[in-house]
Amino acid sequence: MSKFEFPASIKSRPVYGTLEARPGKHHLMIADAEGAEAIMDIATPDLMAKTHIIFISRGTDYGDKLRALNPAIFYEGPSYAASVPRIQRVLQDAHMGLQVYLTGTEGLMGQAMREAVDAGIPHTAIQTEHRGSVARRMQCVHCKGITEDVETDPFVCAHCGLNLFVRDHYSRRLAAYQGVCIDAEDPGNVPEPKGIYE
Secondary structure (H helix, E strand, O other): OOOOOOOOOOOOOOOOOOOOOOOOOOEEEEEEOOHHHHHHHHOOHHHHOOEEEEEEOOOOOOHHHHHOOOOOEEEEEOOHHHHHHHHHHHHHOOOOOOEEEEEEOHHHHHHHHHHHHHOOOOHHHOEEEEOOOOOEEEEEOOOOOEEEEEOEEOEEOOOOOOEEEEEEEEEOOOOEEEEEEOOOOOOOOOOOOEEOOO
């Protein structure tokens, strides 16, 4: 199952919807892993004829299924980082009315949204749908390092080694949640790690 119902949280935490095909001459769909399912759910021949899909497989086999939808342009990248120049170029060359759809993991959607917002598209005009992993992209507030795909709370910062509490506070600018040292006042007093949503 690739859909997850996120529990209620603080205001800074992103809220995701369900993709809907919107009218427009140009469509940009950026997805990773199971996010491909959301694209397949709304795909029609008319929509695909006007769509540029940027897909990061993350070890899944959805690439051929997306290619079979016959989008106007299809790109499958090995990683989000490798896809950034293409995303930036598409946004740079975009015309008024471009419809942007982001789907898949929170890490992908947050980073791609930051690129779209930097290109002048209001975040409220960008559709998002979460599919797949609930792992988080975390920033250590102490060393500022980013750790990708965090699934447990607490976790060890990949950069400075501190034991970090997984907070719901989200930075749209960094496209990351914030992690704070959990044992600062009582070193070594660290609870057993558990899944973020357990």
